[in-house]
Amino acid sequence: MGDMELAEALRRQGISDERVLGVIRELERAEFVPESMRDAAGQDSPLPIGYGQTISQPFIVAYMTQALSLKPGERVLEIGTGSGYQTAVLARLCGEVYTVESLPELAGPARERLGRLGFGNIHFQVGDGTAGWPEAAPFDAIMGTAAPERLPPALYQQLRPGGRLVLPVGPRHGAQELLRVTRPSREGEAPRVEKLLAVRFVPMTSAPPPGFLQ
Numbered sequence: 001m002g003d004m005e006l007a008e009a010l011r012r013q014g015i016s017d018e019r020v021l022g023v024i025r026e027l028e029r030a031e032f033v034p035e036s037m038r039d040a041a042g043q044d045s046p047l048p049i050g051y052g053q054t055i056s057q058p059f060i061v062a063y064m065t066q067a068l069s070l071k072p073g074e075r076v077l078e079i080g081t082g083s084g085y086q087t088a089v090l091a092r093l094c095g096e097v098y099t100v101e102s103l104p105e106l107a108g109p110a111r112e113r114l115g116r117l118g119f120g121n122i123h124f125q126v127g128d129g130t131a132g133w134p135e136a137a138p139f140d141a142i143m144g145t146a147a148p149e150r151l152p153p154a155l156y157q158q159l160r161p162g163g164r165l166v167l168p169v170g171p172r173h174g175a176q177e178l179l180r181v182t183r184p185s186r187e188g189e190a191p192r193v194e195k196l197l198a199v200r201f202v203p204m205t206s207a208p209p210p211g212f213l214q
Contacts, residue, residue: 003029003058006042010062013044017066023092024062029055031117032085049083051103053202056145060199061086067166067180067196068141070094077136077158079129079167079204080145084110090143091119098123098136129204132158139163147176147201156191159183168201176200 007025015021030041033055037047046054056064065086070076073095081087081101087110091097099122101107107126114122125133129144130152137158144155144167151169159165162185170176178199182192 003027003042006044006058009044010059013059015059015062015066017062019070019093020062020065020089023065023089024058026092027085027088029058029085031113032083032088049106051105053082053103053106055083055085056201061089063197064143064145064166064178065089065093067178068143068164070141074140075136077133077139077142077155078145079132079143079155081107081110081124082145084114086143086145087122088114088117088119091122094141096121096123098125098133098139100125100127100129100133102127102129130154134158141165142167144168144204145201146204147172147199148204151179151181152204156181156183161185161187166196168199172203 004025007021011021030038033041033047044058046057049055070093075096076090076094078087078097078099081099087097087099104126111124132154138160139158140163142155142165147168147170149171161183163183165181168176168178176199177195178197180194180196
C-alpha cells in the first residue's frame with residue numbers, strides 16, 4: 001500500500017532525502033482528502049479540502065519537509081493542520097509534533113483521522129497560528145503551511161538556538177516566497193534567512209504584529 005509511484009515521481013523532481021521519500025511511499029494521501037477527491041490523490045497537485053483550504057501539492061510537502069532537515073527525536077511545531085497529511089509526514093520523521101489549526105472544522109476531523117491511523121506523537125490545538133504554541137516552546141523546527149504577509153515574531157522566538165523555520169511569506173494575492181530561517185546558536189547574531197522557492201499558499205488567517213522580515 002502507500003504511494004510508491006508518487007514517491008518515485010518526487011524523486012525525479014529532485015527530492016533526495018530518502019527518509020522523506022520513504023514516508024511519502026508509506027502514507028496514503030487518499031486518506032487525507034475528501035471522498036470525492038480520492039481518485040486524484042496520487043496526482044502531484046494541491047486539492048481542496050473545504051472551508052477555502054487545500055492539501056498542498058505533494059512536491060511542496062516533500063520539499064518543505066526536506067528543507068527542515070529533521071532528526072529523530074526532535075520537537076516540531078506545525079502551523080496549519082489542515083487535513084493532517086503534512087502533520088503525518090512530520091510525525092513519522094521526528095519525536096513530537098505540535099500542530100495548530102485556526103479552523104475547528106478542520107482540526108477535529110484531522111485529529112480523528114490521525115488517531116485512527118495510529119499516530120500517538122501529535123498534539124493538537126485550535127487557535128491563532130501566528131502566536132505559535134508558547135507553552136510547548138522551544139522547538140527544534142517550525143513549519144508553516146499557510147502564508148502570513150510577514151514572518152510572525154512569535155514563531156521565530158519559539159525556535160531553540162540552531163532551530164529552523166520553513167514558512168511561505170507574502171501577500172494574499174501577490175508573490176510569495178518560501179523562506180528558511182535559522183536561529184543562530186549564539187545570542188546577538190542575526191538570523192540566517194534563505195529564499196528557497198516561489199510559492200502560492202492560502203493566507204494565514206491572523207495578521208501578526210509588525211516584526212522583522214516585513
